[in-house]
Amino acid sequence: MRTGGTATIDRHGLDLLIAALAEAGFDTKGPVVREGAIMPGAIRTSADLPVGVRDAQGPGHYRLEHSGDDRLFDWAVGPGSWNAEFFPPSQELWRSTSTGDITSHARPGPGSTRPLAIVGARPCELAALAVLDRVLLDGAVTDPDYAARRADAFVMVAECGTPAATCFCTSMGTGPAATGGFDLALTELDGGGQRYVVRVGSDRGAAFLEGVPHAGAVPTDLTARDRRLASAAAAIVRTVNSDRVAGLLADSIDHPHWDEIAERCLACGNCTMVCPTCFCSDVSDTTDLTGEVRRDRTWSSCFDLDHSYLHGGSVRVSVSSRYRQWLTHKLSTWWDQFDTSGCVGCGRCVAWCPVGIDLTEEVAVITADDGRAGPASGPLPATESESVSESGSAGGTP
């Protein structure tokens, strides 16, 4: 079996795969049902996955439903994402203790020595990890803990057959099929046979697949897979004009709609904390009564007043400026910084905004040609964003 090869396995084969990963020393995790949502969690067998569970999602709305069948992957993403496994919400960077003249430093490192095996990540989540890799591994500075956690992680992706109403991966080019970044890719076939088409993405993936009972994928299996993914793509209702959005947003810095959004926006930061590509963090030093000093890194959000704190005060005081920062960074200036979009179209920010602010709708309003005072622009390279914003749209009305 080689990279790019295909096979089929059944549910028993999947269980054996999970067991083989655990046997090989991986910390096996996958999507599990917890607190009424699908969340990352520990798994030992396929029975720990969301068996017979579907989700109903909308802006500010998420519910799980039981379908009564035994399908494993008929749901879209929940609020938790795999980024938290590699870039955890809080992490001790180092501590220092003084006893008399002796000061000792300790750096705890990435934690668990067992590499992670993810069973059932979504294609958009792999795309998000690729974005984070660009930010945390491929830039001028590498995050050593992230690198250590990512290095040996095994990824089995479950391609999407049942998108949610909040999904827009087709606009961002990240799904419903997986295009890379996986060791094995599963597609759950229609019908009650509990059969999965498996595509091999790496030599390591091939080795694990060869270790469990599998069959060659016949043309009807591959056709069934393609049909399943095509119907998923057709079921996606939300869109973002990803070809033009970067330039159009850069041209809309003074759009009056930012203030309209701020009337609804809670500045609670939920959108940033469910976003699988958000990587902002805060570093703080604390002391305790014994003289121990600690430096910790914690997730931060551009919706925090403190996030833009410079000497003398915060730069982004208004909520409209904070929302604008979030949206224009994700969809526009991320290109300038990292040569990629910061949005993978997973729809988490739409579903998990407590008041249901819908990124796709807000983008549509802000980038609509009649929303700006200036003449309608064609596609603008993101690198021109600064000069474009200068000539903005003061006084424009929707």
Place this chain on the structure above:
Amino acid sequence: MTAPTETTTRPRPSLAVWKFASCDGCQLTLLDCEDDLLALTETVDIAHFTEMSRSTTAGPYDVSLVEGSITTPADAERIVEIRARSVVVVTIGACATAGGIQGLRNFAASGAYASTVYAHPEYIDALDTSAPISAHIDVDYELHGCPIDQGQLLEVLTATLAGRTPVIPGHPVCHECKSRGTVCLVVAESRACLGPVTRAGCGALCPAVGRGCFGCFGPADTTNTGSLASHLVDAGTAPVDVSRLFATFNASAPAFAKEAAAQGGPVSVSRTGPDGHEGGR
């Protein structure tokens, strides 16, 4: 072998703990520090803390922790004295920072409750309102919560003793839910939760056990209570219940008081007031 640590000759900083109109819960947070309490007593001289010891010293004090709200003319004078004898004043808890649950009386007519609770209200010498300490004196630092969080209390004390800024966030509870992996009750269950407008610090205690946040840490540094309230009403919570949610332990915090009033007001008592008229809003 290292040389024995030099014994410091500098006197230890003195700490005083004061109580005003309050339940003592925030002071008890200090006693609950257990192992850290021993370290604290080795670091500071506890000069006045009647929950712990009857022995007190007259001051001045390097740090005063002040619990409770100002509700009587006598307390209004006492807090000014404490300020004069303290280098640093840190107010602790919802009572001291926002007037507390007793701030509900700020929504009622003057004397409306005294006449219904006490047989002889003429013996009660109380101010018309329950006010935060900061309404009477300059405060150096405010620590929120009902009760305060033990970790935050130790952080404020150690930071003050070390001369650094305490690491105390002003962002909402949602950060703590997401950081600990707690699923949002508003989105997944349409539950009434004040997390998006409430200051973090508790570690999302209530949402983590499936109960909506009731705002005991008071307003976060940025709040949009109107948007949250109208969303909670749209999602099925009655306006009076939304109003009451905003009017609990931080009822008189300006952002919460305003929203409680906007949703119709929290107080629905219709008892007879001192002048024979109905009390209430």
